[in-house]
Amino acid sequence: MKKAKTKMKSLYILALCTMVILSACADIxxxxxxxxxxxPSASFQADLQACQSLARGQHQLDQDTMGSAAAGGLLGAAIADHDESGTAVEGLVGGALIGLVGGVSKSKDKREAIVVDCMKGRSHRVVG
Structure with missing residues (x-):
């Protein structure tokens, strides 16, 4: 029984650490x-700030990110249950965290693309 409590405590700590890391990356x-x-033209800095503000409006925890977390959790639970190296709950939490981090990475790419497209739309010669 004590071993199960220790594992659950470890899972909570892992989840908490992941959430702290994700919140630290909120502007990524x-x-x-x-x-x-x-x-750069005279209006470059003002346009850049406006485009970055627009990109900040793209939430990291959107449907795609939550879907990645759910899929990772289900896959992790299935693997852990089948492999018997851990419990299904451990697999669920671990897989969900991996999926969540992957979703946030995709969100970062979306935000960068928003900045680039916005700047191009404002007639700046952005190449990347």
Missing amino acids: GASYQPIVDGA
């Missing part, structure tokens, strides 16, 4: 500094 992708071909 939205602060992207695009590469410009040539000298």
Whole structure:
């Protein structure tokens, strides 16, 4: 019984650490500094701030991210239950955390693309 409590405590600590890391990365992708071909125009900084603000509006914990967490959790639970190396709950939590981190990574890419597309839309010669 004591061993089960220790495992659950470890899972809670792992989940808490992941949430702290994710919250620390809340601005990731939205602060992207695009590469410009040539000298930036006079309006570049103001436009960049507006485009970065627009990218911040793209939530990291969107449906895609939550779907990744759910799929990772189900897969982790199934593997742990089948493999008998851990409990289904441990697999569920571990898989969900891996899926969540993967979803946040995709969200970062989306935010960077929003900044690039927005800057191009404002006639800046952004190449990446």
